[in-house]
Amino acid sequence: MSGSSASLQPPADAVKPVRHPDAPAPGELLGAHYGACFGCGSEQPHGLHLQARAGEGVSITAEFTVQPAHQGAPGLAHGGVLATALDETLGSLNWLLRTIAVTGRLETDFVRPVPVGATLYLEAEVTAVAGRKIYSTATGRLDGPDGPVAVRADALFVEVKVDHFVEHGREAEIKAAMSDPDQTRRARAFEVNP
Numbered sequence: 001m002s003g004s005s006a007s008l009q010p011p012a013d014a015v016k017p018v019r020h021p022d023a024p025a026p027g028e029l030l031g032a033h034y035g036a037c038f039g040c041g042s043e044q045p046h047g048l049h050l051q052a053r054a055g056e057g058v059s060i061t062a063e064f065t066v067q068p069a070h071q072g073a074p075g076l077a078h079g080g081v082l083a084t085a086l087d088e089t090l091g092s093l094n095w096l097l098r099t100i101a102v103t104g105r106l107e108t109d110f111v112r113p114v115p116v117g118a119t120l121y122l123e124a125e126v127t128a129v130a131g132r133k134i135y136s137t138a139t140g141r142l143d144g145p146d147g148p149v150a151v152r153a154d155a156l157f158v159e160v161k162v163d164h165f166v167e168h169g170r171e172a173e174i175k176a177a178m179s180d181p182d183q184t185r186r187a188r189a190f191e192v193n194p
């Protein structure tokens with residue numbers, strides 16, 4: 001996308017992203033990174049329940065169907081919810097790098113209104129990596145994977161350690177996550193890089 005700000009332009013020393021050898025195969029569903037996640041978790045009744053699938057290289061596809069709970073104007077998706085769908089899809093890319101990263105900056109274009117009941121077909125890819133900084137881009141289309149673009153975004157994610165969550169998250173949820181062996185395994189798996 002041409003309109004993004006200077007801080008979303010990769011620096012001259014940025015490199016191409018490298019797909020981790022243990023990344024899920026193209027076509028495989030990624031599953032939720034956290035059950036209570038508003039974007040992808042199954043435990044949030046009004047969440048997006050976004051399902052992301054590994055693509056080729058460092059790319060992801062995902063689908064999200066707009067529910068009545070996601071309205072801003074009558075019958076239309078709230079822009080913040082659409083930004084969440086883009087953010088979640090972009091965040092899923094980090095699974096393919098086996099890097100834990102959080103959104104530092106997200107720039108979103110809202111191109112077409114998205115009605116309730118519509119399915120947003122999202123695709124995202126990492127474009128460059130510079131140290132801890134991961135640059136990525138995403139689009140969301142209507143009517144199918146080749147349909148008209150409704151939303152798009154450019155983002156900068158910043159790599160963090162698991163300690164980021166332990167340090168900043170509310171104690172009750174952190175304790176629950178740490179006592180869940182599946183959650184701990186998923187989080188720790190990211191800390192072992194080749």
Ligand SMILES: CCCCC/C=C\C/C=C\C/C=C\C/C=C\CCCC(=O)SCCNC(=O)CCNC(=O)[C@H](O)C(C)(C)COP(=O)(O)OP(=O)(O)OC[C@H]1O[C@@H](n2cnc3c(N)ncnc32)[C@H](O)[C@@H]1OP(=O)(O)O
Nearest residue numbers: 007033087088091101102103104105158165177178184187
């Ligand atoms: C056992 C329990 C563990 C449970 C964990 C569960 C699961 C873990 C697995 C995966 C989960 C991970 C993510 C979730 C996935 C998807 C959900 C969607 C993603 C999100 O929704 S996630 C929430 C929203 N997100 C935040 O909550 C971030 C708040 N924020 C911060 O926590 C800090 O702000 C941070 C860490 C971003 C940076 O802080 P820092 O101190 O580490 O690093 P620093 O500031 O030095 O930045 C380093 C370099 O990035 C550049 N940089 C930084 N920010 C920039 C900006 N905004 N614009 C342009 N450039 C920026 C600097 O300019 C510098 O660049 P340079 O190196 O060139 O100088």
